[in-house]
Amino acid sequence: MSLGRLLIYAGLAILLAGVLVSLGDKLPIRLGRLPGDMVFRGKNSVFYFPLATSLLLSLVLTLVFWLFGRR
DSSP states (O other): OOHHHHHHHHHHHHHHHHHHHHTGGGSSSOTTOSTTOEEEEOSSOEEEEOHHHHHHHHHHHHHHHHHHHOO
16 A cells, blocks of 8 residues: 555544544434443542443444455
8 A cells, every 4th residue: 555545544534533523422322421431430539441432442443444454
C-alpha cells in the first residue's frame, strides 16, 4: 500500500472519529455508558472501568480490519 493511500485512510478514520465524538449525545448507543460499564464511587474518588464499551469497540475494529484485510 502506498503512503498516499495510507494517509487518506488515516484521515478518513480521524474524520469518522470526530463525527462520532461530536454527535455522541444524539446516537442511540452512548459509548461509555453501556450496561456493563462499571463505576465505583468512593467517598472522595470515582473509578470508571468501561468494560462493555471496550468489548464493543474491539469487536467493531476487529470486523473493520478483517474486512479491509481480506484481498
